[in-house]
Amino acid sequence: MWSLKEVLRQVFIFTELGEKELANVLEITRVFKYRKGEVIFFEGDPGEALYFVCSGKVKIYKLTPDGREHILHIIRPGGVFAEVVFFDPGPYPASAEAMNDSRVGSIRRDDFDRVLRDNPSIAVKMLGLMSMRLREAQAKIRDLALRDTYGRMVGTLLRLAGEHGTREGKLVRLGLKLTHQELANMMGASRETVTRLLNGLRKQGIIDIDRRSIVILDVERLVSTLSGEEIIEMSAGASTRRRGPGPG
16 A cells, blocks of 8 residues: 555655654655646746655656757656755756656645754755766766767666666666657657667667667677766666777
8 A cells, every 4th residue: 555654765865764753754745646747847937845756757857949858857756856946945947747647745845944954864865966966967968068869878878777777687677668759858869860779779789678668788888889988877776987998
């Protein structure tokens, strides 16, 4: 049976709380149900609350001036988003939308301020989360500025593997089912380009696709295609730092 208290125990910023503190968080948490495609908030809306995913998944995205979508993050159960409003009380810097039917917990900023004052460990974890988001943003800016579409595809797969992947022996299975359009929106490319690149990687025996779930069959070969760049993104559980020799 679904239990909000058990969900809160899985939200990493709350994992160190005792029973009393967890009960305090439970009192100020509201849970909302969203249908697939329903918007949770738009970029520019007043930043009023922190959110976490109880079930389903949520995408954080921005729209370009010509209306194209760029996906910044995909948040799965236990993941937190919109944490920036507790450090910068301005509008939401991006939009959030349910990628499938989802339950999302919400804690208003004013209520959460009191919890933060009594539990500084939460603030430390939130700073760590924002640091991770900054590193991800820097990596994406690098990809868009310096890499071609193939390099952006590889970088995106490695990041997804690090954030959502599960090791199965030598394989890494991405724990997300993404359409080609969603992948395209993550890496700044067309759907047709993504389809062509994925087919090429599959023909080389580097990846496989099992019912829309991507399986990386050969991580070393995938890393080695990035022309000798330093890779810090991949690990599915523990960060690794590798240097790919590059093709030829």
